[in-house]
Amino acid sequence: MEHYNITGIGTEGLREKQEDFMATEFVEMEAGRPLMGRVKNPYSSSLSSRQMESLKALCDTYLPSIDGFHTKHDESTARFYQTSASVAGTPQRLGGLISERLQHPKLFMARLALWFLSTSIGTFAMCGIASLSGNFPYLQKFSQVSPEKREQIVLSWSRSIIFPLRLLFTALKVLILLVFFSQVDDKEENLSWKAIGYCGPDPDFKRQTQRIKTLKQMFESAEDQKQDEASAEELFGPLYKGIVNLDRPKQFVFEKLQNAGFSVSASSHLKNAKSKYNRPSFRIKCDAVVVGSGSGGGVVAGILAKAGYKTLVLEKGNYFARTNLSLLEGSTMDQMYLGSGFMATEKMDVIFLAGSTVGGGSAVNWSSSIRTPPHVIKEWSESYELELFDSKLYEEALDAVCQKMGVQSEIENEGFNNMVLRKGCEELGYPVNTIPRNATADHYCGWCCFGCKDGRKKGTLETWLVDLLNSGNGLILPECKAIRVLHKRKNKKKGRHAVGVAFKFQNQGVEEIGIVESKVTIVACGALSTPELLIKSGLKNPNIGKHLHIHPVAMAWGYFPDTTPDPWPEAEKKSYEGGIMTAMSTVVANFEGSGYGAVIQTPALHPGMFSALMPWTSGRDFKDRMCKFSRTAHVFALARDKGSGKLLYPNSITYNMDKIDEENIKRGLEKVLRILASAGAEEIGTHHVKGRSINVKKVSYTEFDKFVKEESSRSLKDLATPICSAHQMGSCRMGVDPKISVANPIGETWEIEGLYLADSSVFPTALGVNPMVTVQAIAYCTAQSVLESLRRKRGKKSEWSVPVEFSKQGNGWNWRTSDEKEIAILKNK
Template sequence: MSIVDPIAEGLARGWKVTDGATLTGDLSLSADVVIVGSGAGGGMTAERLAKAGLSVILVEEGALRSSRDFRLDEAKAYPELYQEAANRQTADKGITILQGRTVGGSTVVNWTSSFRTPPETLAYWRDWLGLKDLTDAALAPWFELAEQRLSVSDWQIEPNPNNSLLGKGCEALGISHGRVRRNVKGCWNLGYCGMGCPTNAKQSMLVTTIPDALDASARLLTRVRVERLLTSEDGSRVELVGAVALDATGIRPTGRMVTLRAKEIVLSAGAIGTPAILLRSQLKDPLRLTGTRTFLHPVCLSGAQFAERVEPFNGAPQTVYSDHFLRVDAIDGAVGYKLEVPPVHPMLAAVTLCGFGQRHAELMQTLPNMQVTLALLRDGFNPGSMGGKVVLRDDGTPVLDYPISDTLWDGIRRAWLTMAEVQFAAGAQSVLTMHELARPVKSWAEAKRQINNLPLKPVLARVVSAHVMGGAAMGPDEQSGVVNAFGQHWQVKNLTVIDGSVFPTSIGANPQLSVYAFALRAADALQKRMAGG
């Protein structure tokens, strides 16, 4: 059988796609709407507005790839599909951030986990942050719409051993756990979601909303990086979007300028990219909220050796989870965490496993018998976990300054303990906490002793993130947020933020479905504003 290539087919049908790397002169375009970024927020918005008959320009700094480029090859995928070649780091290099950078954004490389925004998160936003309209009932139709559009459904196939061992450990300890819903259609159960789906089963923006937007006459600019928005004299409207074309490596500007004009501007560049554009544009921001309260769901990890083969590189990556430790304390109490597992492939495993020399080589040789559990910490609720701040380097590129607070370190230590206990309960022969000074231990008692003595210092503990949220938060008024609950900028009236940067705390679950639902809701409101205006 052969795999169809929906991108090649669309291009053959006459999609309007311009690759910035091939521009031989400056480019100037106008449309009803310019959308900056083609991930979860931009993709959803582009489809809705283009199908409503508006002229749409979608701008993406990454390149347009398709299933034929997805070769299950880490060395190819990370530089082509991720921000900073999957090596984006916080300012003190304490946290490594996985974020997509390609047409379709992170939805092309995520692990398909689809959770609605947890009710307790929405309740906190209503009760403590004044976002009164965000009730479960008001949001339910948007979740349903997103789930329908992206074929989110229960995963019927047996979890792979990496996941089932998490379930087994939880079961043995009487900890509640569940199955992850996924946005896939005809999934081959391969496990390579993080390198781009080679069979187009993952219902990412690349194979759903973006093709439909392009079929509805939207125009796509790739390898074009938006530098700044130029506003009217009083700062109340964006008049011009200034961008630069990037070369084929996607790293250096070619010198060609791209200038865009539109009635409405949508920023969907992700929770580091969007605040960066806002900051570079020096928009009105009297309380300097832009870029602050950026959250990561910091993730710590624990590896375990099993007698049986686990093959953590094969099979759907995330199918089992436990929310038990999100509910031990109040939402704003000691930081809670969600348990899941990551897929484990050679390159990412090798850079994530601590140590060097023979010890590291021996660990790598046990890869087929390795199980890895992760704990995703729910930041943004406890006053001691107020997130990081997006700042600009001298060259204007963004970096997230996110020091790990004592409140978070406390959560990390508890999560390490939990993961070791669960892994031993599942029958692990040994457990290795992902910290430079940790050594494999053979018992839960030994694990407790070691973990309680590990120094909590940045760069010694392995902390990663795949969920960047916040930085342009929704708020009920301009004192408390950068945008309103529909993403409209409080100061700049024809500017709407539609991506994960609008979340005022972390989500407390893998955020893709939250981004989709809020994007559909915001795009609908924008469409109505445009029809009324």
């Protein structure tokens, strides 16, 4: 194996340079929060000035300036009402996002609509007679239409029978409101926050700043190594030693890999000057490569490394150490969530949330840690014939992962939403349980959906990935996106087997390709991304990307003013604070004993998401609703869905809500409205586009009952109500028959030997409860099968020796392996 040293300096010199580099790396880690909102306009817009003019007019329609608040209100409230979205700079930010970040397949329609609205004919076609002026030439473009009429037009889109208009209304509403309420200025403040009662990032976290400064000084001036390491660990988190940043001079990267026992070979760049194909920049040899560091990938990586196998983790997202977090909604969604937090089905009828950072979903999730329910274990082992789930190993896996994450059920201080849910259930006699969490009893935070500031939430980056590094056998490569699983034919009879992964990364602004050669390959990209990688890698199993379950969620809200003489919850409690999920009701969880139904839980909603979900009926009404933000509780119904969706390469997702699932959510919503009222809400409502609400204190029981029945029976489809999903499952399901599944009962793909799947994509059906524990338990079992396979291969070298070459083509990569004359195009956006 060729060892790489391009420096021409001796080992001592190299070490000194390495130390310099490490220090620089830490400083950059600390300062490196290149986040949306930290700079005035982080992304540049490629929209034309005409499109921007329409976008500005639309932003000011959803969030106009409202007059008449000079004397009645305090200064911040008056400013909030007076400031329109364009004055706050929202159109420029949104233009940048549309141009550089969003990847929705219908994005072109939004661009087209903006262009149409910049013409008078296009405006008439999209807006009808409301857009006409009283004076010749009557036709006018959208930006010339009066604000009152623009409001009327936008409202009419929300209820239009023409689906693309409803789609446009929804897309604009979500984007404009989310950006407006999450954007920050240079001081990390948003002009609406004081008015709506939001304090911005966790005040405890802000208070940590001084401690961080002290730690930095200790770290920089530390003379003894132990002190140095202790402060570094507190500053950069327990993974700091094992993160390999490939955007660095190669010699340092290679040193780090080699020091950890990985063989690295560098390729000279162009083999043949005439060929358009380049060799990958380098190859790394290891026993196991794990793609994705989330709930599933983290477990497998930790177990394999601890058992002595050299294990590399490739993670598409970046690494955010505790002290590096921003705890700002806008920047976190942009940097730590899949698709910058803007993932939706093609019809925008489901909004997805999924983590994309070191730790994956477990870094940003809401910490509820529920074991696989017994009726699901029974169904998977009996109806799906997957004996694993009825085995001792699976039981052991559940125990092991819960123990590793420190799952416990105590809560010292319950947060606002969960107090409401618990009290409402108790008043009504509905069952209500305390949710076990992978966090300590005193974990009263509310911001850990933006990463955990102190490590008290035990995601994989505080547990399994720490095992990986402490074992001395593993490293993590963030910002490395796997683009192909490499596999080759063993012999004609035996089929293909996996030999590693090709991945892309940025080095000094240039995109490069690296190769990991491994004995086993584990894909754990999450249910939304694993199918894409398998399809790009040439797998043909028709089940890949199908059977996507999402646990569809619909919410209702209740307003609990703090201006009454004896407010409940107590005046200091805010809707966005406290443990995110601590209470749950199963009152409609098992409808007619079917094992299917809806559980009732609470979300974390900071101003951006809150605004994106709340109904919009006028600019004024919306600002009024936002002023109640900090005292508005949300409770949701989450269905164990029978319906399913499909992932179509490259980035289109479709989902069909089954009638039964819709009914179950409606049953749940009805209970949720009653729970909110019984807990003492003054006003209640749902997210249905009509935006009706009722003041519970001012109506008779009959009127209340009528309202609840009407609102909970409204359609949930076709954009009538926003549906969210934070749990995606089943898109490469496990089974006993290759005709209906992608992975076999030990997690290995049917098509390629040595290629294992270890994430939520392998679920045979939807689960019905929060999936992290189940993902981890299945991954734990898959890791045992991988260990078996590695034991058999012990002593053997990893086998990849086929030359792979790549050439850049537009947005994608062409690649070929010369042994099989195989050529494909990988389009990697």
